Amino acid sequence: MYKESTNAVVKHLINRLRDVRTASNEFRLTIEEISRMIVAEALADFPTITTNINTWQGPLDVEMLEVQKIVLVPILRAGEPMLTGILQTLPYARSGFLAMKRDEETSLSKLFYENIPDNLEDKTVLLLDPMIATGGSLIDGIDYLKGIGAKRIISLNILGSPYGIQKVQEVHPDVDIYIAQIDERLDENNYIRPGLGDAGDRAFNTK
Ligand code: URA
Numbered sequence: 001m002y003k004e005s006t007n008a009v010v011k012h013l014i015n016r017l018r019d020v021r022t023a024s025n026e027f028r029l030t031i032e033e034i035s036r037m038i039v040a041e042a043l044a045d046f047p048t049i050t051t052n053i054n055t056w057q058g059p060l061d062v063e064m065l066e067v068q069k070i071v072l073v074p075i076l077r078a079g080e081p082m083l084t085g086i087l088q089t090l091p092y093a094r095s096g097f098l099a100m101k102r103d104e105e106t107s108l109s110k111l112f113y114e115n116i117p118d119n120l121e122d123k124t125v126l127l128l129d130p131m132i133a134t135g136g137s138l139i140d141g142i143d144y145l146k147g148i149g150a151k152r153i154i155s156l157n158i159l160g161s162p163y164g165i166q167k168v169q170e171v172h173p174d175v176d177i178y179i180a181q182i183d184e185r186l187d188e189n190n191y192i193r194p195g196l197g198d199a200g201d202r203a204f205n206t207k
Pocket of ligand 1: 078191195200
């Protein structure tokens with residue numbers, strides 16, 4: 001299943017990202033904001049646990065998200081602002097990291113660093129990758145997480161192409177995708193059009 005946001009605020013923020021006058025600091029903050037909105041959609045029905053808290057009138061049993069069952073995994077580097085944003089909403093969630101680099105010639109991604117919490121079997125992994133272009137890095141990231149035991153993976157994304165989303169769904173139909181915006185197409189260089197350029201470069205002013 002994939003779900004594209006229909007929220008007008010999300011669409012507004014996506015168009016801020018497209019604008020080249022949006023400098024890297026604002027770009028990252030905007031990714032953080034969109035990510036918080038997307039995670040709220042993705043976890044709308046997530047299990048809760050009765051927790052006793054101290055309120056201004058004394059102890060009270062309330063329903064809280066089972067945050068200890070959530071692991072956030074950004075695909076570096078472009079996924080980093082998504083992690084920063086979501087950790088503001090879920091500060092007690094655990095985080096792991098996957099670093100992948102796309103080969104500009106072949107558009108294939110290569111894993112060169114990983115550090116993931118143990119015991120993924122009973123967790124929900126929220127995989128954070130802003131751009132689904134060919135779907136390659138996301139498919140590789142999901143392959144890796146399943147290989148080390150992940151049973152439930154939700155993909156949170158900012159911008160995607162119809163081609164990339166279809167590919168990910170073909171290979172991993174059990175992974176739900178929550179995405180802010182699906183654009184028109186991939187171009188001949190595997191960039192998303194109209195897109196926003198290279199998300200990592202935009203976020204960190206690399207080029
Ligand atoms: N990665 C990006 O950052 N942008 C694209 O358009 C495609 C892949």
